[in-house]
Amino acid sequence: xxxxxxxxxxxxxxxxxxxxxxxxxxxxxxxxxxxxxxxxxxxxxxxxxxxxxxxxxxxxxxxxxxxxxxxxxxxxxxxxxxxxxxxxxxxxxxxxxxxxxxxxxxxxxxxxxxxxxxxxxxxxxxxxxxxxxxxx
Numbered sequence: 001x002x003x004x005x006x007x008x009x010x011x012x013x014x015x016x017x018x019x020x021x022x023x024x025x026x027x028x029x030x031x032x033x034x035x036x037x038x039x040x041x042x043x044x045x046x047x048x049x050x051x052x053x054x055x056x057x058x059x060x061x062x063x064x065x066x067x068x069x070x071x072x073x074x075x076x077x078x079x080x081x082x083x084x085x086x087x088x089x090x091x092x093x094x095x096x097x098x099x100x101x102x103x104x105x106x107x108x109x110x111x112x113x114x115x116x117x118x119x120x121x122x123x124x125x126x127x128x129x130x131x132x133x134x135x136x
Contacts, residue, residue: 001025005033005040005051015039023048023084028065032058046083 001022005015015038022029029049031039040051052058085091 001027001029001049003029003031003039003049005031005035005037007033007035009035015042020087023087030058030061042087046087048084 001018003016003019003022019029019031019039019042023046029043031043031049031051032053033039033051034053036051043049043051050061052061
């Protein structure tokens, strides 16, 4: 799977969500781009592919993968480390739920005052369904 990286060193923490879709598809990833970014870090941490900066290294990697395909019938992709799981939707949802549970535990139960929105005008209240009179 081909993944062009952002061509801006100021965007080093930005990646396309395609990377995570490629992980789920369990196919080797070939990322390209002149600057190191979060994609490089993920590819180094997980066994899903490589990030290459120039045409000759890209051509060499494609030939290697093609040889593997001819010999085995599929691209080499084995998550022997278990590192890819941490990027799955299920795992991310579990982490998010855990963080929310911790926050609620620290904060305590909500009161009705916590749910009051600070609207300043009757028009805003009506727009957002918070009018004092429900028949308005």
